[in-house]
Amino acid sequence: MSATAKVSLQSDDVKYIQEKARLLRIHSLRATTAAGSGHPTSCLSAAEIVAAVFFHAMKFDPANPNAITGDRFVLSKGHAAPILYAALAEAGVFPVSRLMTLRTLNSELEGHPTPLIPGVDAATGSLGQGLSVGAGLALGAKRSGSSARVYVLMGDGEMAEGNVWEAAAFAQHAGINNLVAIGDINALGQSQRTMYQHDMEVYRRKFESEGWNAEIVDGHDAAAVMAALDRAKAVTDKPSAIMALTYKGHGVSFLNDKDNWHGKPLNAEQLEKALAELGTIPPIIPDDGKSYARKAVPVPPDFPAPADPDYKTGDIVATREAYGFALRKLAMVNPKVLAVDGDVKNSTFSDGIEKVSPDKLIEGYIAEQNMVALSVGLAAQGYVPFAATFACFLSRAYDQVRMAAVSRSSIKLCGSHCGVSIGEDGPSQMGLEDLAMFRAIPGATVFYPSDAVSAERLTEIAARTSGISYIRTSRPKTAILYALTEEFPVPGFKAVKQSENDAATIVAAGITVHEALKAYEQLKAKGVAVRIVDLYCVKPLDGAKLGAEIRAGKGKLVTVEDHYHEGGIGEAVISALADAGAWPTAVKRLAVDRVPHSGKPDELVDKFGISARHIVAAVESLK
């Protein structure tokens, strides 16, 4: 399959790539032995591929390897990090001497790639996400008018991950023709042979079934890999897949295609033996201790204020609908804002952005993993993607959200249809663990608006916020609570009812604010005043400031949320108060305590213990 390729390439060029592959092998073996851990054999199978991609196919500026104009490489098989680092060093992104700091506490060269490393756009290491990230980078380049191409290297083991095939279907359908997927088919997984071993035709068929250009090459024939990369460049109507037959540990006789070498470094003696097989060995230059970490990853750009919320007295508007209005207004003032949808845009109201321009919405179909990891790629190219689906279905992409945090990405996520208040569709459609999920994402900002005004304002704030932002919206239509000019600081909350003589403080958010307001009236009729706090920002949370509100309610606290007990508002509030030493004197936490059921929204809010009636009872129980 590579015969013609060999003829068309200059032998000097091939020799250059072969020499680079040899150096990449040496660096990978040395660095992992020095680290005492790592995956050298997973590097060795990819040596010719990585050498050919970096030093034959790609064009980028080593001084600015994450530029929109440059070709990009995503190491989806992140455990082969040492060979990526070796390639970046050989390309001049940082000195080769730095490679020997691999996996140490003070080095940016971690066990798996993160965007702290120049030339890396997203963290990898949770397998099967790289093709989605690459699709996002490629789409971002295209949308920015860049002719850059994106190369994604996957292992065969990770191609069992469904995320890969979500990405493959999406990329073809979205016309992403500047994307090249390369399979390092070394047939050896961690614990055993892979599903298809060296049945290369399966991989070709799978990519072809998705409408990709696909071919099979000998992954250790540098000329063949180079020629395949050249052919992929010539394909302009679809993405290309190059499935490379390789051997794990290739290049070192006692590692080649051997079992039980996954994730094991060579000891000093084995290293010496291996290097003896690899020809002339360059000297090790001592590391000077200087960090080459990126100073910053892309953060959302500033933009002019969008149009204010626009509601009339007495309007009732769902927060999910207000999210759509906000997206539309944002897209009018910030050209980088995009919506990413999972075929629910008419439920999440992501389709609001289509009124600015249909191409502001990227339709990801029903594939939440790809939706999130694609967004990470878009954000790395300077876009501000807002990916939305039902809150419960974001659980489908929790690993991708987790990895987005490791990527220091600033993607925005919106989960609609939270809680039992969605009603008849039943528990499979109710987001009742999303606050727990997103609160446990480091650096995340978690918003939970209770009315349309706050929903719009918080969506705008999300567009300005670094790190992952999550906006939880509700299905039911609710009253407007705030003035159109109200501001919503972060962290922050609003005391929507307060007096000098409050008998308790109720902390609520979303639809439970409206239940609390009903409870307020019922208690007022009984001569009891209560304070109601709208916790529109669930994370971060200022426990000391909130503590003052609790003290103003005589230290008696009721929390009420359309979420399970664990990890939600009740635990967030109690923990923040505990950390601040601002103990309530008594507390009652109302939340959903079991798998709910279908029924009318009001019936369910009542049956699962978070309605006005239960709030009144909780306040009275604290007396």
Place this chain on the structure above:
Amino acid sequence: MSATAKVSLQSDDVKYIQEKARLLRIHSLRATTAAGSGHPTSCLSAAEIVAAVFFHAMKFDPANPNAITGDRFVLSKGHAAPILYAALAEAGVFPVSRLMTLRTLNSELEGHPTPLIPGVDAATGSLGQGLSVGAGLALGAKRSGSSARVYVLMGDGEMAEGNVWEAAAFAQHAGINNLVAIGDINALGQSQRTMYQHDMEVYRRKFESEGWNAEIVDGHDAAAVMAALDRAKAVTDKPSAIMALTYKGHGVSFLNDKDNWHGKPLNAEQLEKALAELGTIPPIIPDDGKSYARKAVPVPPDFPAPADPDYKTGDIVATREAYGFALRKLAMVNPKVLAVDGDVKNSTFSDGIEKVSPDKLIEGYIAEQNMVALSVGLAAQGYVPFAATFACFLSRAYDQVRMAAVSRSSIKLCGSHCGVSIGEDGPSQMGLEDLAMFRAIPGATVFYPSDAVSAERLTEIAARTSGISYIRTSRPKTAILYALTEEFPVPGFKAVKQSENDAATIVAAGITVHEALKAYEQLKAKGVAVRIVDLYCVKPLDGAKLGAEIRAGKGKLVTVEDHYHEGGIGEAVISALADAGAWPTAVKRLAVDRVPHSGKPDELVDKFGISARHIVAAVESLK
């Protein structure tokens, strides 16, 4: 494609199926109109398919529709629930009169199917999971010597979910030849046309690329669907896919292939018009209010005590390794116990079970979504599957875990390599949100052993426990803390250090128990006694009982965990104490507060603030 089929089938048989399809349409339309919500047009496209599967292909006992001997049907496109319920009623599983209770608070016929309904094995409604569940049911049948077949009906929209393709690859590779996937290719998603619309060849190619038998039929030609189902039965060497070209809303002229009808019931007038097109209409029999809910779903069977833990004084053993020992011992006394792996069995030690018999381990390769949903299918057939991977990679299957809870499934999950204590591999491999995830699963039991003895005992308890059980294991080797005969009640914890004069109580689990024990010695050297609580069971948690331990430490509490702050041990403890009114007088919560880094385990435990030194400082700060 159906010409020959028509000849070979008796016309009376075909008429019977056509009549059933007509009735299913009528029931689906009526029930959704009565409910005022639901997805009637998604039912109509599937009418001939469901009629042919239930009344031509399947053999099962309506009085016992979940029996291991019976064929099974999984409605992966769960929003078409009304037609499933209609088929179950027509088959005699419950009365037709019950259909009109759809989506009401007191009916088992929820908006999306759950196993509260006889004949349903797993909840659906989060799309793209049904084929994995079906693979588990089919594999469970085969392992039990049953010749039953499993039929899974998917929508085309949901086939964009990667989980579908994980399941397709797995089923073929695992030799599951009693599984039939049916695609209801109606070309209309929720918010727009599907990715491939009626390009039927794409679906055929995709299944064929996975090694399946695949064919295309006219989904509204009852004879053609019947013949295809017959042909699928004759295929004995692989699973079969029948891709049926259908139209959403088919059978009613003003619904057929029309946009903007997704998830919308007909109003009374529209219903009347629709029924007029559907021939003779049976009368509605009033529901008698009697529930037909299943009394119980499968729970883990009882079994004799496995062999005791077997360690010597001074042994150091990782809890993950002890999990492997426990699995092996369990499999020797409980034939239903299985391990399900994601190609990390030599890291999670799931491979321990292979020493009993290699076929006790089901290799799922790197596809966590399938691993979990497959386990739900196995559990529904009476097995006790223990699915394990790195804790962080269970986040990949959080939606499947969430749905397992809605399924009232008793699957067991083990997450190894929790926290920063894994060391050099870095943040992408560290489970730091898994406690938040699993605590927020209703009814889940969450174990976090700190030594090998408790790891073995808790794994045994998990095998006896109904609902979802999660076992969090650690990578580092740690000392044995408990006597080999120690018992571990649920809920429960152990005070591993205590005195009459404790100055504070430290609540820890897993590796932080060992850090706390070091802190104990350091504090003791300073003349300070502290109480150390090993919170081996994180959920459920008895706040009142734990409160007594905190009071015994003068009300001063330090929590320390190898997990993020949110949703983990600190929040669990503080919330349980708050609910019990057992306030500490002062608290300090030590947990990981940002994305960690690569480094040596001890370095990271210290850098991220959860080492003995930090515990000592925390105790001293509370003075």
